[in-house]
Amino acid sequence: MIYPTKESVLEKAQTVLHKTLRNVISGSEANVIEKQIEGYKSKRKGFLGELIEKYFFGINPGNISEPDFTAAAVELKTTPLKKHAKYRFVSKERLVFSMIDYDKVVNETWDSSSFLKKNRTLLLMFYLWIESQNILDYEFKFIHLLDLLKDISGEDSYQIQKDWEYIVAKIKRGEAHLLSEGDTYYLGACTKAANSRILRDQPKSRVLAKPRAFSLKQQYINYLIQTKFLGKKTGTESIFKKQRRLETVEEAVMAKFSVFLGKTDKEILTTLGQKLNRKSKSYKRLIANRILGVGTDSVEELEKANITMKAITLEPSGTLTESISFPAFDYRDLITQVWYDEEKEEMSDFHLQLEAKKFLFVIFQKKKDSKDIVFLKAMFWNFPIKDLPEARRVWEKSIDCINEGRYEDLPKIKDSPIAHVRPHGADSQDKIRTPQGSYEVKRCFWLNAKYIQQAIKNEGDQA
DNA sequence: GCATGATCATGC
DNA sequence: GCATGATCATGC
Numbered sequence: 147m148i149y150p151t152k153e154s155v156l157e158k159a160q161t162v163l164h165k166t167l168r169n170v171i172s173g174s175e176a177n178v179i180e181k182q183i184e185g186y187k188s189k190r191k192g193f194l195g196e197l198i199e200k201y202f203f204g205i206n207p208g209n210i211s212e213p214d215f216t217a218a219a220v221e222l223k224t225t226p227l228k229k230h231a232k233y234r235f236v237s238k239e240r241l242v243f244s245m246i247d248y249d250k251v252v253n254e255t256w257d258s259s260s261f262l263k264k265n266r267t268l269l270l271m272f273y274l275w276i277e278s279q280n281i282l283d284y285e286f287k288f289i290h291l292l293d294l295l296k297d298i299s300g301e302d303s304y305q306i307q308k309d310w311e312y313i314v315a316k317i318k319r320g321e322a323h324l325l326s327e328g329d330t331y332y333l334g335a336c337t338k339a340a341n342s343r344i345l346r347d348q349p350k351s352r353v354l355a356k357p358r359a360f361s362l363k364q365q366y367i368n369y370l371i372q373t374k375f376l377g378k379k380t381g382t383e384s385i386f387k388k389q390r391r392l393e394t395v396e397e398a399v400m401a402k403f404s405v406f407l408g409k410t411d412k413e414i415l416t417t418l419g420q421k422l423n424r425k426s427k428s429y430k431r432l433i434a435n436r437i438l439g440v441g442t443d444s445v446e447e448l449e450k451a452n453i454t455m456k457a458i459t460l461e462p463s464g465t466l467t468e469s470i471s472f473p474a475f476d477y478r479d480l481i482t483q484v485w486y487d488e489e490k491e492e493m494s495d496f497h498l499q500l501e502a503k504k505f506l507f508v509i510f511q512k513k514k515d516s517k518d519i520v521f522l523k524a525m526f527w528n529f530p531i532k533d534l535p536e537a538r539r540v541w542e543k544s545i546d547c548i549n550e551g552r553y554e555d556l557p558k559i560k561d562s563p564i565a566h567v568r569p570h571g572a573d574s575q576d577k578i579r580t581p582q583g584s585y586e587v588k589r590c591f592w593l594n595a596k597y598i599q600q601a602i603k604n605e606g607d608q609a
Numbered sequence: 610g611c612a613t614g615a616t617c618a619t620g621c
Numbered sequence: 622g623c624a625t626g627a628t629c630a631t632g633c
Contacts, residue, residue: 232621381621426618427627443620443625457627467611468628559612569614572623576615587614588624595611 147204148217152267152291155220159269159289162202167194168282171201176282183281191491194281195224198271211244213264220267220291226275227287227371234376235287237367238275239491240327240336243360248322248348251314256307261360268292272375288375298370300392302332305451308394309333310360320351325358327502328528331395331451334502336361338491363502365452382446385438395451396526399506402438403524410518411510430457430519434508448506453526455506458598460522462514466599469559472499474570474588477548477580485538496541496591500529509602525605533564540565541591551582556589564597 149155162170171179179197199205199214199222207214213221226238243265254260270292273284295303309330316325327334335358345354372378385402393401406414411433415422420436422429431443434457438445448455460466475495483494493501509522529537540557544567547555556567571577571588580586 423618427616427629428619428625429627431626432619459628465610471626473625566612568612570625571615573616574614576623590625 149203149205149215149220150217152218152220155215155218155269156289156291158203159271162198162271162286163289164285164287166283166285167197167202175201179282180280192224194273194284195222197281198222198224211260211264213267215269220269221265222269222271224271224273225367226284227272228275233368233372233381235272235274235371237272237364237371240334240364241270241362241367242336242338243362245338245357245359246313246317246335248317248346248355252318252349254314256310259310261310262294265360266294268294272371288371290375292370292374297374301390301398304392305331305394306333313360317348318350320348320353322346322348322351322355322358323353324531325355326528326531327361327363328452328500328504331453331504332363332366334361334363335359336502337486343488363452366450369446369450382444382449383440383442384446385440386447387439395447395453398447399438399526400524403508403521406437406521407523409521410513411521412518414521430459430508430510431455433457433521434524437508451504452502453504453506455508458507458509458602459519460509460511460599460602462512464511464599466595466602469566469568469592469595470598471568471570472496472591472593474578474590476578477586481545481548481581483545485541494541496537497534499591500534500537501531504528507598507602525602527601527605536562536564540567544591548581551580551584553580553586559592559594562594564594566592566594568592 149158168176179201199207203222205214207216213219215222223241225241227235228238230236243261247260250260256262268291270288270290271286272288273286275284292298294306310333312330313325313333313335316322316329325335327336329335338357338359344357346357348355385398390398406417409417411430414433414437418436422432422436426432434455435441435443445455456470458466459468484492485494485497505527506524507527508524510519511522512519540562543557543561547553557565559566567589569587570590574587576588577585578588
């Protein structure tokens, strides 16, 4: 089949909306597919996409650098949704594009990039994923064309371009092995499991690098689902109430904070005409929210890019005394997780927090001989990929301890330069069930204060 | 000063 | 009602 135009592709695609693949193919085709599925131990990633190409569209694009629908210049993406209590549907995963060709990409510019050539216009076919279900019976819920230069806001397109350029610049520096999904905002360089153990050459360094693919982050896809496909408000608040300039997320956020550099908490609140409870443990966090101009913890520009804001307070000497906490974990769930599941291409929660997330540190410093605090700076930070093995070690030790019921032996701050485990509940009675059936106080992973202090200092050195 | 356990205001 | 982020309190 030849589909000459984007409209013809979309028209055909929409005939499977609210239906399943089984609904639109013949019984004998279904039998052939059933036989193939039996051949696999588990559902192979991307298999439904291949079936859609072959049996539904009747195309055979293979692994080419052109869009799947070459004449129409449309790239097909068959991708899963999960049900969600609050948001109805969320993307089950990031949206993955082709592998990054480290040798080739360093000679490209964004406008002429092979990424844009292949992926500028996407046909997104979202189906509802249900673990136990036959892939022939997955229902297609959303089918949309998305032009990455026209169908999203100018700021979002601009950010995606900047993300691509950041990734390419890092490869040009000979740091392909240090790429991390958390480096960028909407477009990320994610690991691809299929052959992630086979390391690749990179053009500007002798160090072998993990194969990675361009991808749109899960949070950005969720934003698209909520605003474009479900047509709902996001439930988040934008830091822009009016028309904004064409700028990156980082530039936009930094511009908000730069106004208050060196100001005390009182000065900031007076300027903003705000009053806040100084006694609260959330005091500085709330100041940061007010600086951004929001009255909530759900900030659109931060959530879209999977950024977590952390208010940090340094001592007058510059020392950071408090470690940074993550959400409390569930002991019984934690021990079922795999650091990186190659088959499912899924990371454990802690791994995902470190690799895919970016942090916005809003740093205050206590004043000597005064109750006042000063706003020192804001900075974006993401966990360096070189430190992942150490974080993994702490995580694995934790799982061993939990499996063996040795809760008193969970990794302590001195056991690692990077992370540890500590209580994180409402109080000492806030307990949760363990695999052994007993109850233990809720705990979580923490990033060591010293480690974060060094990260803050390193950023200062670079500037 | 630091490690460790415990707590609490906020907002969803 | 509860998860979360950010301390606070205690003891060495």
